[in-house]
Amino acid sequence: MGSVKFVDVVEQDAIFEGSGWDALVVVTPDLSSVKLDEVSLLANHGQKVDKRVGQSVTLLFAPGLAGGRLIIAPVKKADDDYQDVRVFADAAREGIKLAKEAGAKRPLLLVNASTEQRYQHAAQVAALACGQELWQALELREAGGGDEPLEAIGLLADTKEGATCANTLTAIESGRTLARDLCGTEPERMSAPAFADYCVAALANSGLTMSVVEDRDILERDYPLLSAVGRSSFAVLRHQPRVVKLEYVGEGEIEHTYLFAGKGVVYDTGGADLKIAGGMAGMSRDKGGAAAVAGLMKTISMLKPKGIRVVAELGLVRNSIGSEAFVTDEIITSHAGKRVRIGNTDAEGRLVLADLLSHLRLKAVAAVNPQMFSVATLTGHVVRCFGGYTAAVENSVAKQANLAYNMQEQASLWGEPIEVTQLRRDDFSKIVDPSAAADMLSSNNAPSSVTARGHQYPAAFLIEASGLSGHGLNDHKPIAYTHLDIAGSATEGHPQYGTPTATPLVGLFSYMTTR
Known part of the structure; x- marks a missing residue:
């Protein structure tokens, strides 16, 4: 049915070239809080030459990283009193759309969420938002006019405890694909x-x-x-x-x-x-x-x-x-x-x-x-x-x-x-x-x-x-x-x-x- 498959990824080496992944999409309300040094260095350098980095979704040339692609998808106004977890979904949708347009087939998704209770499922919501963004109409798919689907989306976590339960999300997305x-x-x-x-x-x-x-x-x-x-x-x-x-x-x-x-x-x-x-x-x-x-x-x-x-x-x-x-x-x-x-x-x-x-x-x-x-x-x-x-x-x-x-x-x-x-x-x-x-x-x-x-x-x-x-x-x-x-x-x-x-x-x- 063209449903997105998610994969839990806890090995930090997955962000590098040759890991089998071909882009790194970082969803974050604050670039300075990203724990991966390679991402922080590239993002800081990118900000010096392009003021859009950290303000709107951007693709950075990233030699040595997965697919040579680093996509920064900033989360806007996450500290606003009236925001909810959908703010992470919005950023993830922009990020995965750019990754697909850039030619990625196996992107990694890293969600750098705050510890606020309202954002406790931000990583999972962001992942499911990618499925919503990537869905294509059944009539289009059956007519042979749809884009080739992504092979998988890797859900990158800092620790094993931080893994986002890809099996659960894959099952949810399978149900959502059927419903759509x-x-x-x-x-x-x-x-x-x-x-x-x-x-x-x-x-x-x-x-x-x-x-x-x-x-x-x-x-x-x-x-x-x-x-x-x-x-x-x-x-x-x-x-x-x-x-x-x-x-x-x-x-x-x-x-x-x-x-x-x-x-x-x-x-x-x-x-x-x-x-x-x-x-x-x-x-x-x-x-x-x-x-x-x-x-x-x-x-x-x-x-x-x-x-x-x-x-x-x-x-x-x-x-x-x-x-x-x-x-x-x-x-x-x-x-x-x-x-x-x-x-x-x-x-x-x-x-x-x-x-x-x-x-x-x-x-x-x-x-x-x-x-x-x-x-x-x-x-x-x-x-x-x-x-x-x-x-x-x-x-x-x-x-x-x-x-x-x-x-x-x-x-x-x-x-x-x-x-x-x-x-x-x-x-x-x-x-x-x-x-x-x-x-x-x-x-x-x-x-x-x-x-x-x-x-x-x-x-x-x-x-x-x-x-x-x-x-x-x-x-x-x-x-x-x-x-x-x-x-x-x-x-x-x-x-x-x-x-x-x-x-x-x-x-x-x-x-x-x-x-």
């Missing part, structure tokens, strides 16, 4: 059946339990809301919906169970409430939630953490238009038995998630310490509120346990900041069906971006429509649930065709495996 491929690929190449096939192939021999639901009768029986979204797509064989089920069971006694629903709307036309005025552009990226969950399962399958069980369901569907399309005002009964009036067919993601969550809820009831999540590019409102950040909205059980704040703390250290917002009674009022004919209304009929609490109230709908409302604080089986809206963080750069980020894969993995 799934999220960022155009809607025919990565239609619902193609997405499912790509997942199954990428996870073959992984040890995961996998199955794909594709029979229309079963989909309509077990995933009625999802099937309504895809009703018009059933007529086109290559567009038909799929549900991919994945499960990982770690060795040893299971202490925690994590259950994920991933929104995989492979193309969102808006349905009968058609997106207009260019609003459809980029809607092949509406599968970022399912993509991130698939990538997370890839990473987990490679690293095999003990004591946890992870269950995932990915809802893959095309919100097609046509004579069979579902329409606003319909009342459809969810898998959980809740009668849902459709308020807007362009609010389709929550319908897909509700059925997935209902199935996961049944598994959570019998699970050890269950925590449920939905991951979705769900609303424009979250982008209006938080720009490029993920939003976490949790139910009462998760809130009482401070789960979102714990997740936020871990994710921030790994360069995937999360904004935590609170679910309130107003959000449940928004989903009341004014006619009283249905149990609830799926949405209002205005864009979420101009709707008050437009990214919070969908979580109220998900709780009600999935049956999770029966597992609150005072119920016999409370279940913690957190909704992650990644509409702003799933891609970066161009608003429609930017690079997928695989967010929140890294933060979730850290949260699940850090005790």
Whole structure:
């Protein structure tokens, strides 16, 4: 899949010519603190003839060093009160880009991080940032137009204790590559059946339990809301919906169970409430939630953490238009038995998630310490509120346990900041069906971006429509649930065709495996 391979390097001689490495990329907020004398001498000399050295990314001719290339990638304003570890990621991306352009195939990466707690994972975050910078679109690679990938990136450490755990980073990057491929690929190449096939192939021999639901009768029986979204797509064989089920069971006694629903709307036309005025552009990226969950399962399958069980369901569907399309005002009964009036067919993601969550809820009831999540590019409102950040909205059980704040703390250290917002009674009022004919209304009929609490109230709908409302604080089986809206963080750069980020894969993995 073109994923970057990382290698731990602790031998200082690796920086010299003939070591097998062909460039040295130094990421540092302060050149004077670099411990390698050869680097310090060359950098000091370079500063005398080029004032950009230490101020912007620069390539120095370095006879005797790996490949004769020394790249200085300065970290800007690392001591600023409001900076976070992404400042190291920014510098690393510039450095690895220059190394690649200079012709390096096996660069060494040295990250000279400060001892501040917020930068404790700076070396790992910088390494993963290199993977983000080097990723190329699947369509480009398959067409033979992509650049030749780097053979490996060496992670240079001062001591064995400072090694950055290359195996872990390689597994994380493998998962992120899968997630980017799934999220960022155009809607025919990565239609619902193609997405499912790509997942199954990428996870073959992984040890995961996998199955794909594709029979229309079963989909309509077990995933009625999802099937309504895809009703018009059933007529086109290559567009038909799929549900991919994945499960990982770690060795040893299971202490925690994590259950994920991933929104995989492979193309969102808006349905009968058609997106207009260019609003459809980029809607092949509406599968970022399912993509991130698939990538997370890839990473987990490679690293095999003990004591946890992870269950995932990915809802893959095309919100097609046509004579069979579902329409606003319909009342459809969810898998959980809740009668849902459709308020807007362009609010389709929550319908897909509700059925997935209902199935996961049944598994959570019998699970050890269950925590449920939905991951979705769900609303424009979250982008209006938080720009490029993920939003976490949790139910009462998760809130009482401070789960979102714990997740936020871990994710921030790994360069995937999360904004935590609170679910309130107003959000449940928004989903009341004014006619009283249905149990609830799926949405209002205005864009979420101009709707008050437009990214919070969908979580109220998900709780009600999935049956999770029966597992609150005072119920016999409370279940913690957190909704992650990644509409702003799933891609970066161009608003429609930017690079997928695989967010929140890294933060979730850290949260699940850090005790």
